[in-house]
Amino acid sequence: MLFHVRMDVKIPHDLPSAEAAEIIAREKTYSHELQRSRKWRHIWRIAGEYANYSIFDVTDNTELHEILSGLPLFKFMDIEVTPLLRHPSAIREDDT
Numbered sequence: 001m002l003f004h005v006r007m008d009v010k011i012p013h014d015l016p017s018a019e020a021a022e023i024i025a026r027e028k029t030y031s032h033e034l035q036r037s038r039k040w041r042h043i044w045r046i047a048g049e050y051a052n053y054s055i056f057d058v059t060d061n062t063e064l065h066e067i068l069s070g071l072p073l074f075k076f077m078d079i080e081v082t083p084l085l086r087h088p089s090a091i092r093e094d095d096t
C-alpha cells in the first residue's frame with residue numbers, strides 16, 4: 001500500500017544542541033535503512049521548511065504506523081498521512 005506522508009519537524013529551542021544532533025543522526029540512519037529496503041520510496045524536502053514529503057510502500061496501516069512511530073524524531077513531528085492508489089489514467093503500473 002502506498003502512502004503520502006508529510007512530516008513537519010519542530011525541535012524545541014531549549015533542547016541541547018548535542019542531543020538534537022544525536023537524534024537527527026539516528027533519524028538519518030533509520031531513514032537510510034528504510035530507503036534501502038524500498039519501504040521509504042521517496043523523500044523530498046519542502047523548500048523553505050523543516051519538513052518533507054515522503055512516499056512509503058508498506059503492507060498495511062499497521063506497518064506504516066510502526067515505521068512512523070519508530071522515527072527518532074517522532075515526538076518532535078507533526079505527521080499527516082494520505083493513503084494513495086494508482087490513478088486509473090496512469091500510464092505506468094508502478095513507480096520504477
Ligand SMILES: O=C(O)C[C@H]1C=CC(=O)O1
Nearest residue numbers: 009027028031050051052
Ligand atoms: O529532515 C527531515 O525532514 C526529517 C527526517 C526525515 C528523514 C530524516 O533524515 O529526517
